[in-house]
Amino acid sequence: MTDTTSPQTDGGLSRRSMLAGAAAAMFVPATVAALSSSAAATPPVTAAPAARAVATPPGTTHRLTMYVEDLGGGQTGYGLEPGKATIPGPLLEMYEGDTMEITLVNTTDRDVSIHPHGVLYDVNSDGSPFNKSFNGPGETRTYTWRTTGERAMGRWSRPGTAGYWHYHDHAMGTPHGTAGVAAGLYGGLIVRRRGDILPDKQFTVVFNGMQINNKSAPNTPMFEANHGETVEFVCIGHGDMFHTFHLHAHRWANNRTGYLEGPRDPSQIIDNRDLNGGDSFGFQVVAGEDVGPGAWMYHCHVQFHSDAGMSGIFLVRNADGSMPPGAQESIDWFHNHEGGAHH
């Protein structure tokens, strides 16, 4: 199989329900595909396009080119094609045992790099000036990220590299990439286990300084899904502030995959989690499950942060995609009241 499976092509049948019927046998290894078609409908600096999983053999090496581009206004982004840089950068995905070779093209006149969390790399792919692993102005450089799968160790087995990780610049401004991260050089990185549930929709939420995805309310991203769709959030923290991520009306499993393996899975269920500099986590929820559609809020739960613009909307539409009663009024209210307009 080599076809791309995008969240938009399920024809109303959620992937979760497909899985329930077909079990894990239908799962195939992943690679990185082109930008999803939904990216075009989304403002480029408010949501990361998802690099979707397609069929590849186990142990695949994914070769991709990423471009660092100046977006104007002091903003800089990563993109998978020239002229397509976004903040956050593209959501990268691979499966345990895969390798990712990223050829980073620096189109700016500053030092940049790409430094991952959670995966394996040697010093040449460290992405830090400390190890002379960065792109000077106009330079192109390849970074290699490896992963491992589960390994047997006698009667025990050892987990692989799966997790909700992230990547960011480690060279612009200072040897820690402080200016690059502030400017928007960051993105999500998912390493999945084979057989993990795949979501219908994916969103990257980055608490960076006092902003979300380098935006303040009411200009923060509005994430949209239909009632019953499986939605994956990848949450990342950057900057000098401490944050807590809260999503209204939805709960998730505080574990590596972000969902429960079954009704007796002992993982903690939460709706709020610390999201400080360098942190990342992810989870999957069924949009509107047991609560129904509506305009739900997500925000930093540090009160002066939410008051100052660290909030946004998770719009759960009706299952047919229509607006639920009151949702537009809530969105209008948000635009009139959030982000300091009445403070």
Ligand SMILES: [Cu+2]
């Ligand atoms: Cu905060």
